[in-house]
Amino acid sequence: MAINTFLTCPADCNDDLNLGALDIDQDCTNYDQYDSQICDFLLTPDSALNDPITWGEISPKTAEVDLDQIDNSSIDGTLSKLFSGIGEIGEPEEVVVNYPKGKTKVVKYIYTMNFRILNLSEDQYDTLRQFQCGWTSFKFRYGSLGGFLYGGPNRGIIPKSARTIFPKGGGDTDKDECILRVTWEANGDPDRNISPF
Numbered sequence: 510m511a512i513n514t515f516l517t518c519p520a521d522c523n524d525d526l527n528l529g530a531l532d533i534d535q536d537c538t539n540y541d542q543y544d545s546q547i548c549d550f551l552l553t554p555d556s557a558l559n560d561p562i563t564w565g566e567i568s569p570k571t572a573e574v575d576l577d578q579i580d581n582s583s584i585d586g587t588l589s590k591l592f593s594g595i596g597e598i599g600e601p602e603e604v605v606v607n608y609p610k611g612k613t614k615v616v617k618y619i620y621t622m623n624f625r626i627l628n629l630s631e632d633q634y635d636t637l638r639q640f641q642c643g644w645t646s647f648k649f650r651y652g653s654l655g656g657f658l659y660g661g662p663n664r665g666i667i668p669k670s671a672r673t674i675f676p677k678g679g680g681d682t683d684k685d686e687c688i689l690r691v692t693w694e695a696n697g698d699p700d701r702n703i704s705p706f
Contacts, residue, residue: 511667511694512617512694512695512696513666513667513693513694513695513696513699514695514696515661515695515696515697515698515699515700516696516697518696543653543654543655543656543657544653544654544655545597545653545654545655546595546596546597546653546654547594547595547596547597547598547622547624547651547652547653547654548593548594548595548596548652548653548654549591549592549593549651549652549658549704549706550591550592550593550594550596550624550649550651550652550689551579551589551590551591551592551649551650551651551652551658551660551665551706552589552590552591552592552647552648552649553589553647553648553649553650553664553665554586554587554589554646554647555646555647555648556586556587556646557578557586557587557588557589557664558578558587558588559575559578560578560662560663560664561574561575561576561578561579561588561589562574562575562650562658562662562664562665562705563575564661564662564700564702565702565703569703570700570701570702570703571702571703571705572658572702572703572704572705573705574705574706579591590636591706592624592626592689593626593628594624594625594626594627594689595624595625595627596622596623596624596625596651597622597623598620598621598622598623599621601618601619601620601621602618602619602621603615603618604616604617604618604619616696617694617695617696618694618695618696618697619669619692619693619694620692620693620694620695621690621691621692622651622689622690622691622692623688623689623690624651624688624689624690624691625686625687625688625689626686626687626688626689627684627686629685629686629687633687634687637673637675637687637689638673638675640671640672640673640689641672641673643670643671643672644671645668645669645670645671647668647671648660648663648664648665648666648667648668649665649666649668649691650665650666652704652706653704656703656704657701657702657703657704658701658702658703658704658705658706659698659699659700659701660699660700661699661700662700665699666693666695666699667693668691668692668693669692669693669694670690670691670692671689671690671691671692672689672690673687673688673689673690674687674688674690675687675688676688
């Protein structure tokens with residue numbers, strides 16, 4: 510299973526860690542606080558001809574989208590799909606190894622995203638049920654209400670598992686929904702760009 514490498518960590522105990530710059534005045538009340546709810550899930554099949562996103566590398570890091578490479582009506586696997594929903598990622602599970610003198614190191618994180626899709630038209634329902642086959646031949650990126658797209662270059666994040674669940678509530682006002690649950694392993698959180706969506 511591929512581990513997503515989003516960070517370049519020191520290879521040796523003698524190598525310095527590049528901490529980068531920080532804001533000088535961190536307790537002022539004039540900085541933006543961004544909404545964290547996930548609202549977009551961009552899926553790019555391994556069979557897709559092109560990556561729909563050009564990842565920005567220069568500040569301000571802004572992703573550009575080629576909308577011709579995203580088509581929710583396409584059924585041949587050559588184009589990306591964009592899902593809308595309500596999602597979250599909790600704290601990741603840490604895989605830790607022990608070192609001498611009581612030291613430990615997190616060698617990877619296991620992330621889980623739960624993405625609720627409320628639009629269950631016939632086409633959406635049939636497509637989402639396909640995730641119950643255990644399909645992971647895709648990469649993905651996710652976008653937040655705060656205006657960011659996460660996932661980095663090279664088509665995005667490699668999933669470890671993906672499945673859908675269609676819970677049925679027993680209340681008088683409960684509605685149909687789908688939960689797309691995706692897990693992945695990485696050495697840290699993914700890169701982010703300003704979202705083009």
